[in-house]
Amino acid sequence: MSTPLPELTEAEWAIIKAVWDLEPCAAPSVQEHLHPSMNWTYSTVRTLMDRMVAKGLLSAEKIRNLTLYRAAVTRQQAQLGELRYALKHAFDGALKPMVETLLASEKLSAADLDELQSLIDARRKDSARQPKSKR
């Protein structure tokens, strides 16, 4: 737990998703991969990627005149970072209102609800196995 869960900008999300798909990869590949959706030039992509390396979101390894990039945070970590941000600021850390808002705002099929149901059930078993951590 060194890095304190990142929050990414939209541009950074686009880049890191491409990197997750392509890694290890060079900047030109990422640029090509994103070109249809983002229309960014090589320079733009490269600048973003280097700034992300500086921030610890990507790692770069230089081989000859080629720079290979890799993600330095996992998808899980990035997802969690975003969730935590919302949880902390929009909901003052209270999980239930957050889930409530989520459930209320999205259209969910009965099947979706079933799946959520089983997530909760699974969770319940876990807690049973490992009784209340602390209180």
Added chain:
Amino acid sequence: MSTPLPELTEAEWAIIKAVWDLEPCAAPSVQEHLHPSMNWTYSTVRTLMDRMVAKGLLSAEKIRNLTLYRAAVTRQQAQLGELRYALKHAFDGALKPMVETLLASEKLSAADLDELQSLIDARRKDSARQPKSKR
């Protein structure tokens, strides 16, 4: 469908929460209210608030030499904006993985799980009453 759900920075969250608490209110009150936690000067608070007015997050009404501020987005809207951002970028719009991550990452008591349970049940009833499609 007026404002397309906002995303707020940390500073903006601090301000708008104060405004929700105090509105209608003048900038000095907000500054005082936040001083213990944020330690911002009046200038800082005022600048932030005026920028938020420009963005449509707050509204301002000038009375004599006093400017009264109000929130221009509801707590719900702001919360949803944050959730929508996470949902869209971190989870590509897929709700279930998002809830799953949330449940997996937070420590939840049996009581919490019960509450989530009843949220889902309530949701299920709604869907039943108003079968799929519009809402």
Added chain:
DNA sequence: GTTCTAAATCTACAGATGTAGAGATGTCAC
């Protein structure tokens, strides 16, 4: 009216972000 003061206005600046052009350099093919 002069002073005090609360509130406002104006201006500024550093750092982050989005975006990209221009030029340098390494590599391969002859």
Added chain:
DNA sequence: GTGACATCTCTACATCTGTAGATTTAGAAC
């Protein structure tokens, strides 16, 4: 070694964000 091409490096600039000092103004108190 000369080109052609791929890739990199450097620099730039506008906008947004966090932060705040300096100056001005409107109203209150004498």
